[in-house]
Amino acid sequence: MKEVTVEELKSKIDNNEDFQLIDVRETFEYEVSNLGGLNIPLSGILIEVDKISKDKPVIMQCRSGKRSAQAVMILEQQGFDNLANLSGGILAWKAEIDPELDVY
Template sequence: MFGSNMFGIKEIDVAGLHSLLSEKKNLALVDVRSDNEVAYGVIEGALHLPLHLLPIKADELAKDVHTIFYCRSGARSAQACAFMAAKGYDNVYNLRGGIIAWTQSGLALAKVA
């Protein structure tokens, strides 16, 4: 479920995230993709916070919950995790493989309201 990549970024796999969401665990799910990408759908319950706005809005995210970042493939969300870890957030995780891995696992996306 949880692990780290070769750069020391903490990660969670799709099965682990799906399990946490199914169990209604207290966590924050943050989509760092662009507006155009998000228009195709998001993981249900995700907050859309484009990566370029993270430095401005980072302090709005709670430090006391597990925060899982995702993007298309996991690269930008890994950057988000590194940024947040540098700001003192300990409970940040990257969704390994991003939304591509999510949809390849047969899991649905929600439409953006």
Template sequence: MLGGMTGQIPRDVSPQEGQKMVQEGALLVDVREPHEYAEVHAEGAQLIPLSEFETRFAELPKDRPLVMICRSGARSARAGGHLLAQGYSDVVNLQGGTLGWIDAGLPTGEGNA
């Protein structure tokens, strides 16, 4: 899954910068699996699990910034690289992932998408 990395890697942003982008209209995209998302997620995150990402990424808008998030930042970087390879231009990766978001004291939610 997402094996065809082209070497494109999205820029990392801090949790605070990611939250500011979301407040300004960016879409926060969580690529963890549903059970992880249900435990805790960054407030407002849209779930598209990495296991479904190659078939569902086209659901994401190309006309607004995308902030990718996972647990710690590795899976979301892969997903963001895939989006860049598919012609998305405004994609960043949330450094530290959901763990960093929580550590920064930013708002979270629980439950299913």
């Protein structure tokens, strides 16, 4: 499974690269804090699969990287080959990029 660090993600955002960020946390978690990605909770990932791009890089993100890794595995079984997991999730983003970010 391909992984992306929070530093690599920040660089992609800063450089306005064309990619899609999917946050697979539950909606209440997303509402506490998010990185601007599309919120598709892991439990609904197959229901909302049509919202996930197949023609540009997609980075899956959650709180720590575990649920997003599950999402990558599920979607790869559906034929996706453009996915990466955000290593460490939003907790790593807080630790490395934005210490002011609210996390639970």
